[in-house]
Every structure is written in C-alpha cells, then in structure tokens.
Amino acid sequence: MWMYLGLLAALFLGLHNLCKKHAVQGNEVFPVLLGTVSSGFVFVLVFKVLSIVYPDYAAEHGYVFQDISLQTHAFIVVKSIIMAASWVLAYQALKHLPITIVTPIRSAGPFFTFIGAILIYKESPNLYQWFGFFIIIFSVILYSKIGKKEGIIFKSNKWIFAIIAATFLGASSGLYDKFLIQSLSLNPQTLQFWFCFYTILILLIILSITWFPYASKRKAFKFRWSIIAVGVLLQAADYFYFKALQDPDALIMLLSAIKRSQIIIAVVIGGLVFKEHNKRKKLVPLIGILIGVFLILYSNK
Template sequence: MWMYLGLLAALFLGLHNLCKKHAVKNNEVYPVLLGTLISGLLILLPFYIGTHFFPEATLKAGFLIQDIPLEKHGYIFIKSMIMCSSWILAYQALKHLPLTIVAPIRSGGPFFTFLGAIFLYQERPNLYQWIGFFLIIFSVYLYSQVGKKEGIIFKNNKWIYAIIGATFLGASSGLYDKFLIQKIHLNPQTLQFWFCFYCILILLIILSIIWFPKIEKRKAFKWRWSIPAVGVLLQTADYFYFKALQDPEALIMLLSAIKRSQLIIAVVLGGILFKEKNKRKKLLPLAGIMIGVALILYSN
C-alpha cells in the first residue's frame, strides 16, 4: 500500500513542478515561495481549527493535529531550516534553468537518500536496487551533456551548483522525515502544519532583510494563479508521502526513488508547455531514470 501512496505523491509532485516553473518564470523568487507556503498553511488551517473546536469529528476524519511538546517542535523547526535552504536554492535555479534540466538533477536525490538509508537505518538493497540507483545517477550525467547544447555548462554555472545543493538538502530532509514519522511518531497533518508555519516565519525574517525594504523588487513581483496552486499540490503530495512513511515496512530509499516517476510529467509536459529545447534528446536519459525506478520498484 505504501508504494501506491508514493506513486500518488509523485503524481502531485509532477503537477507541482509544472506550476512552480510557471510561478517563478521572470518573477521574484522569495515572495513566490512565501505565497506557496501561506497557501499551503491555509489548506491545513481547517484541521487545526477542527482539532481545537471539533476534536472528535476531526479525529474520526483522520486529520487531528497532535498536541506536541516543545522538544518535538524543535525537531520540526530543524526540518523547516533544512527545507527552507533547499527551496531557496531550488527556486533560484528553476528561475534560471530549463525545467528539463532541473528536474533530472533533482532526480539524483534518491542516491543521497539511498546512502543515508544504508548507514542510518540499515536498509539493505539487493542487486537490482543497486543497479537501479546507479542507472539513475548515470542518466543524470547524460542530461548534463544535453544541457551543454542549451548553453548550460555545468561546471561554470552557479545555478547548477544551487540545484545540486538543493538536491542534497532535500535528500537529507527525506531521511529526517522517516525519523520524525516513525521514531517521533508525528502524524502527517501535524508535521505538515507546524513545518509550514515555521517555514513562513523563517522566510518572513529573510524577506524583511533582503526583499521588503527594496521598492524595485516589490514592484517586480507578479502574482499568478500558479502560486497558490503550488502550495496546494505540494501539501497534497506531502500528505500521501507521509502517510506512506507511517507504514513500518516502508523503505525511505524506495519511496524516494518512486517519487522520481514525477519526471514523466515534469519533462514531457514541461517540455511541451514551456517549449524547452532538445526534448527528444532528453528522452533517452529520462528512459534510463524510469528504468532505474522500475528496477527499484519491482525488485522485491
């Protein structure tokens, strides 16, 4: 069951990536990110209100937000710091790079998760899983060669380093998620609500220093329908992902890989909608990534 929940998360993440590309194109990155988080928090707010005023009905519906001690708030705040850093790097890279380059580099995240799952959680891969992960990494390298034809030289482009950093931090957050869900026993909606709340606080501090005081930057910001759509789709994807992690049999390294199937939407539809170049040449590395995911998914 947890694998199917992972596929649902991948579906909504793929749609989320398309909306995110639309939201940040020729736009100010930080207010876009803040807008998506506020939209996500508004989606979760009824659960928080229901928990306090209609606890029995909210519990019966399966959306009760837990009353947690200060220590657990600290754990969630750490996740918020990690993911805020990852998002800032990823949004800046997405603003300056084609989606068909960004999405495949992000697909290398499962490799970092894979290593962490082995050393931190003693998850043991079989031969097909090894082959699958290395196939994903090799396919990402092939994407870098296609990227050069679009004028994107990987070793000289700071946005490439930004997306690599974002990928590493995102993978670290994925490993931390398993700890929060299975060891700290947070339910999905509790983790989502407080994580979103702390991310907004962090971004408001950052924006008060680097964005709000600058009139030209405020004027450059454009509100788009895709900004709240990003927040709603991300919260939906996270809910299915965290529900999958609640299963004690769920393996974080496999879930991380299953989520990469979002590339079908990001690369194929993204290439069509945003008219990015070399779409056909990107299909071979995409096939390699999908074969790698299939090897992991069906290896058990």
C-alpha cells in the first residue's frame, strides 16, 4: 500500500513542479516561495480548524492534530531550516535553468537518500536496486551533456551547483522525515502544520533582509494563480508521502525513487508547455531514469 501512496505523491509533485516553473518565471523568487508555503499552510489550517470545531468528525475521518512537546517542536524547526535552504536554492535555480534540466538533476536525490538509508537506517538494497540507482546517476550525466547545447556549462554555471546543493538538502530532509514519522510517531497533518508554520517564520526573516526593504523588488513581484496551486499541490504530495512513511515496512530508499516518477510530467508535459529545447534528445536519459526507477520498484517482486 505504501508504494501506491508514493505514486500519488509523485503525481502531485509533478503537477507542483509545472506550476512552480510558471510561478517563478520572470518573478521575484523569495516572495513566490513565501506565497507558496503560506498557501499550503492555509490549506492545512482549514483542517486544523475543522479538527477543533468538529473533533469527533475529524477523528472519524483521520485528521486529528497531535499535541507535541517542545523537544518535538525543535526537531520540526530543524526540518524547516533544511527545507527552507533547499527551496531557496532550488527556486533560484529553477528561475535560471530549463525545467528539463532542473528536474533530472533533482532526480539524483534518491541516490543521496539511498546512501543515507544504508548508513543510517540499515536498509538492505539488492543487486537490482544498485543497478537502478547507478542507471539514474548515469542518465543525469547524459542530461548535463544535453544542457551544454542550451548554453548551460555545468562546471561553471552557479545555478547548477545551487540545484545540486538543493537536491542534497532535500534528500537529507527525506531521511529526516523517516525519523520524525516513525521514531517520533508524528502523524502527517501535525508535521505539515508546524513545518509550514516554522518555515514561514524563517522566510519572513530572509525577506525582511533581502526583499521588504527594497521598493523596486516589491514592485517587480507578480502574483500568479500558480503560487497558490504550488502550495496546495505540495501539501497534497507531502500528505501521501508521510502516510506512506507511517507504514513500518516502508523503505525510504524506494519511496524516494518512486517519487522520481514525477519527471514524466515535468519533462514531457513541461517541455511542451514551456517550449524548451532538445526535448527529443532529453527523452533518451529520461528513459534511462525510468528504467532505473523500474528496477528499484520491481526488484522485490
């Protein structure tokens, strides 16, 4: 069951990435990020209010919010710091790079998660899973060759380093999620609510230095419907992902890989919507990534 929940998370993540590209194009990145997190928070807040007003109905339908200790709050703050840094880097990179380059690099995230799952959680990969991950990494290298034809030199482009750092931080957060969900027994909605709350506070601090004091930057910001869509779609994806992690049999390395199936939406549909170059050539490494994901998904069958 947890694998199917992972696929649902991938579906919403793919749609989320398309809306995110639309939201940041020619726009101020930091206020867009604040807007997306805030809209996601409001989405979860609705369920929080319902759980207070109609506690019995909330309990019956499975969205009870837990009371948590100060120590648990501190653990969630750490996750907020990690993800805020990852998002700031990723949004900046997405603004300056084609989505068909950014998304495949992000697809290397399962490799970092894979290593962490082995070292931290002692998850045991088999031969097919090893093959799957190395095929994914090799396919990402192929994308770098294609990216050069679009004027993107991977060795000297700072946005490439930004998206790689964002990917590493995102993978670290994924490993941390297993600790929060399984070791601390947090349910998805409680984690989502407080995570969004603390992330908003962090972003407000960043914007108070980099954006709010500058009238020219404030005027350059364009509100778009996609900002709200990004926040709501991300919360939907996170909910199904956290629900999957609640299963004690769930393997974080496999869930991380399953989520990469979002690239089908981002690369194929995104390439058509945003009219980016070399779409056919990018299908070759895309197929490689899908083969790698396939090997991981079906290695235990």
